[in-house]
Amino acid sequence: MTVYVLAEHRRGELMDVTFESISAARRLNDEVVAILLGKDLGDHAEKVAKYADKVLVVEDERIENNTEAYTQVIGELIKKDKPKVFLMGNTSMGMDIAPALAIDLDSPIATDVVGISEEGGRIKVMRSVYNGKVLSDLVLGEAETSVIAIRSGEFSAADLEEKNGEITKVDSPLKEAIENKKFLEFVEPVAGAVDITQADVLISVGRGIKDKDNLPMAEELADAVGGVVSCSRPVVDYDWLPKDRQVGTSGKTVKPKFYLAFGISGAFQHVAGMKGATMIVAINKDIKAPIFSVAQYGIVDDLLKVMPALTEKIKELKS
Amino acid sequence: MDVIVCVKKVPDTAEADVSVGAGGREINKERLTFAINEWDNYAVEEAIRLKEEDEGTVTVVTVGGKDKEDILRRSLAMGADKAIRLDMEDPEDSFVLANVLYTLIKDQKFDLVLFGAQSGDFNSGVTGVMVARMLGISHAAMVNGIEVLDGRTKTSRELEGGLNEIYEIKLPALFTIQTGINEPRYVSISGIRKARKKELKVMTPADVGVTEVKPMLSLEKMYLPPPGKIAEIIGGSPEEAAAKLASLLKEKGAF
Numbered sequence: 043m044t045v046y047v048l049a050e051h052r053r054g055e056l057m058d059v060t061f062e063s064i065s066a067a068r069r070l071n072d073e074v075v076a077i078l079l080g081k082d083l084g085d086h087a088e089k090v091a092k093y094a095d096k097v098l099v100v101e102d103e104r105i106e107n108n109t110e111a112y113t114q115v116i117g118e119l120i121k122k123d124k125p126k127v128f129l130m131g132n133t134s135m136g137m138d139i140a141p142a143l144a145i146d147l148d149s150p151i152a153t154d155v156v157g158i159s160e161e162g163g164r165i166k167v168m169r170s171v172y173n174g175k176v177l178s179d180l181v182l183g184e185a186e187t188s189v190i191a192i193r194s195g196e197f198s199a200a201d202l203e204e205k206n207g208e209i210t211k212v213d214s215p216l217k218e219a220i221e222n223k224k225f226l227e228f229v230e231p232v233a234g235a236v237d238i239t240q241a242d243v244l245i246s247v248g249r250g251i252k253d254k255d256n257l258p259m260a261e262e263l264a265d266a267v268g269g270v271v272s273c274s275r276p277v278v279d280y281d282w283l284p285k286d287r288q289v290g291t292s293g294k295t296v297k298p299k300f301y302l303a304f305g306i307s308g309a310f311q312h313v314a315g316m317k318g319a320t321m322i323v324a325i326n327k328d329i330k331a332p333i334f335s336v337a338q339y340g341i342v343d344d345l346l347k348v349m350p351a352l353t354e355k356i357k358e359l360k361s
Numbered sequence: 362m363d364v365i366v367c368v369k370k371v372p373d374t375a376e377a378d379v380s381v382g383a384g385g386r387e388i389n390k391e392r393l394t395f396a397i398n399e400w401d402n403y404a405v406e407e408a409i410r411l412k413e414e415d416e417g418t419v420t421v422v423t424v425g426g427k428d429k430e431d432i433l434r435r436s437l438a439m440g441a442d443k444a445i446r447l448d449m450e451d452p453e454d455s456f457v458l459a460n461v462l463y464t465l466i467k468d469q470k471f472d473l474v475l476f477g478a479q480s481g482d483f484n485s486g487v488t489g490v491m492v493a494r495m496l497g498i499s500h501a502a503m504v505n506g507i508e509v510l511d512g513r514t515k516t517s518r519e520l521e522g523g524l525n526e527i528y529e530i531k532l533p534a535l536f537t538i539q540t541g542i543n544e545p546r547y548v549s550i551s552g553i554r555k556a557r558k559k560e561l562k563v564m565t566p567a568d569v570g571v572t573e574v575k576p577m578l579s580l581e582k583m584y585l586p587p588p589g590k591i592a593e594i595i596g597g598s599p600e601e602a603a604a605k606l607a608s609l610l611k612e613k614g615a616f
Contacts, residue, residue: 052520107526110499132486134520137478137537138502141490150456150577153485166581171483172372175379176388178483179581222499222531226515231523243615249375267616279541291521300615307375321613323606324592328376340592341606347599348606355607356616 045070046120048130048139049078049090049097052107053228056086059131059192061199064093066192067129068202070160075125076207079115080106087209093202102214107225109138111216117146118215124186127165132191140191150182153191165190174310174332194291195314234286236270243269243300246289246316249276250305250326250345257282259346260304263353266360272296274306290315304345308333325349362417362509364408366441366475367462367489368401369423370432371482385582397432400477404538406545408475409440411509418442420469424461425451430561437556438548444561447569453576455483459491460574461566467496468569473514474535478503486537493535501528504536 045067050057060076067074076094078087081103091097098119105111116139120128128143130136132154144151156177157168165182167190182188238244245264251257257271264271271287278288289296290312301319305326306312313336316322324337325345334340341348372393382389397405408419421436423429424447433444447465452458466474474496476489486502493500505525506517512532517525519539595602595609610616 057521109501134503134518137486138490138500138518141487141502142494142500144456144487144577145459145491145494151487152578153487169483170586171583172374172379172388173481175374175585176381176583177586178583180578181581183575183577183579223501224529226527226529228520229517229525229527231525267610269615275540281541281544285523288523292519293523295522300610300613322592323610329594330378331376334592335589337592339606339609340594341599341602342594343599343602348603351600351603352607355604356610359607359611360616 044073044075044123044125046123046125046128047074047076047094048116048128049076049086050131050133050135051078051080051083051086054082054084056089057131057133058199059133059194060090061093061202062194062197063129063131063192065197065199065202066155066158066190067127069158070127070165072126075123077116077119079112082106091205091207091209093205095205095207097207097209099209099211100214101211102216104216104219105214108220108223109135110220110223113139113142113146115214115216117143119212120147120187127188127190129190129192132193136191140189144189147187147189149185149187149189151189151191152180152182155190155192156196158190158192170310173307175330193310195310231285234284236287238270238272238287238289239294239296241270241272241296241298243267243302244272244289244296244298244319245269245302245304246272246274246306247277247304248274248306251277251282252305252346254280254282256346259349259353263349263356266353266356269300274309274312303333303337304349306333307331308336362411362415362473363420363471364411364417364473364475365420365422365466365469365471366401366404366408366436367422367492368405368432368436369398369477369480370395370425370429371398371480374482379585381583381585385584386580387583397435398477398480400479400481400538400540402545403540403542404475404477405436405439405441406543407507407538408473409546410543411473411507412440415509417472420445422447422462422465424449424458433561434556435548437559437561438552439546440552441559443559446561446563447566448563449566454578455485455488456491456577457574459488459495461571462488463492463495464571465564465569466492472532474533476535476537478537478539489535489537496535498533498535499530500535500537501530502537503539505539505542507536
């Protein structure tokens with residue numbers, strides 16, 4: 043039996059989730075076949091083959107950057123070989139492809155998966171639900187092929203065994219170019235005046251800041267400590283701070299010496315962008331917020347009270 | 362532009378104390394507050410924005426009991442034109458839900474169907490794309506921008522690291538909406554008054570001809586994560602804790 047794994051790449055770069063997917067696939071003790079689609083693939087195939095038992099390469103420029111073409115081609119490859127599982131990252135691309143593939147193939151699907159195993163011929167997954175406060179074990183229905191999308195960062199690719207698998211080129215099974223859904227271009231994020239990735243101290247604010255009018259409080263603290271204000275996703279969604287201040291998977295990855303998280307619950311997308319900080323301090327009213335398991339120090343209280351007090355104390359200590 | 366928006370009512374667990382009920386089948390919901398799924402609220406706003414830009418109707422759809430009607434009323438008060446509640450018990454999984462919604466939507470008139478990119482309870486993010494596939498129309502997931510052209514849209518999808526990708530997509534289509542695409546309006550008093558006169562239709566699975574399908578996933582158990590390591594908590598009043606933290610930051614060389 044085999045497990046198919048998608049090698050995800052974008053603009054000439056192979057994404058880390060590719061190797062994490064191989065790592066997850068190894069938990070199923072089967073042959074791991076990576077599939078690599080698109081054009082200008084550089085040395086992606088060689089890099090993936092290092093850890094996969096086999097790599098199937100379909101070079102076809104009609105597939106590049108087109109999630110619909112990806113879905114159709116993966117579907118055709120799966121119909122031919124009937125792997126037990128198709129596995130990819132629960133990335134933006136995965137969210138566009140995996141559920142469509144499940145319907146096309148009449149396959150059960152589990153997304154945002156954080157654990158995977160096989161029990162008595164059935165695939166069992168673990169998912170983190172209700173804002174990371176509950177875990178849930180689910181068994182996938184019986185089917186020829188199951189579709190799994192794994193959460194990025196959950197399956198370590200650090201200890202992958204070297205395989206140096208065979209690379210095989212496959213003719214593109216794509217019948218015709220996708221006319222209904224055409225990729226036009228990538229749009230880069232707008233760069234602002236402040237680069238949060240360069241700061242030694244980040245005063246990071248989340249939903250708990252409650253109101254745009256409270257932001258100057260964070261600016262004052264940042265000024266006092268010589269740092270910069272960053273934030274979690276909701277603050278950008280509400281348009282309180284620009285996108286270039288956002289820390290997390292859909293924003294920036296930061297590694298400051300000090301990361302002070304005010305009113306940030308610590309969703310995994312946020313944690314992925316800041317866990318590399320040397321010292322993390324969390325200030326949050328909810329002791330059960332996941333941020334406290336990432337932080338070294340914590341204050342369980344209202345940030346609107348702690349923040350101005352901290353600014354005053356820092357000013358005192360500096361004078 | 363006729364737009365259908367599928368919405369879901371979810372418990373707010375972000376700041377709540379969550380426990381799992383006996384048998385490990387579900388969380389205890391008695392003390393939780395419920396509201397429209399955050400992503401869906403952005404989808405409703407986007408549908409209304411598209412209607413206001415051009416013309417057409419916005420229909421909001423949900424599946425569940427009468428207790429779910431408040432999120433439909435809220436969407437009507439925001440500016441949706443009509444609402445449909447499919448009266449049935451909560452479907453067992455996303456596939457069953459997708460099948461139900463597909464059956465309902467296929468007989469409606471629409472140019473665009475919107476879903477939230479995921480829901481705040483189970484964060485599967487699959488239902489919308491499944492429905493698109495069942496309807497046989499194009500889709501895009503994680504959409505953070507829509508520009509309507511003639512019979513097509515320019516649609517922006519959110520990728521990792523702040524990057525976006527733009528697709529040209531032929532209508533009819535289905536998009537799943539990411540948070541931050543717009544600024545959802547507040548519900549006004551006059552909106553609530555107008556909403557009372559708008560149609561809220563209740564249909565049964567039999568009305569729309571729902572056929573039974575088997576769920577794809579079976580729940581084995583739900584449980585609380587094992588307690589892991591936790592930060593060293595700095596205690597005292599806000600002033601005391603702040604003073605201790607300030608000293609600590611100074612000692613570690615933050616300033």
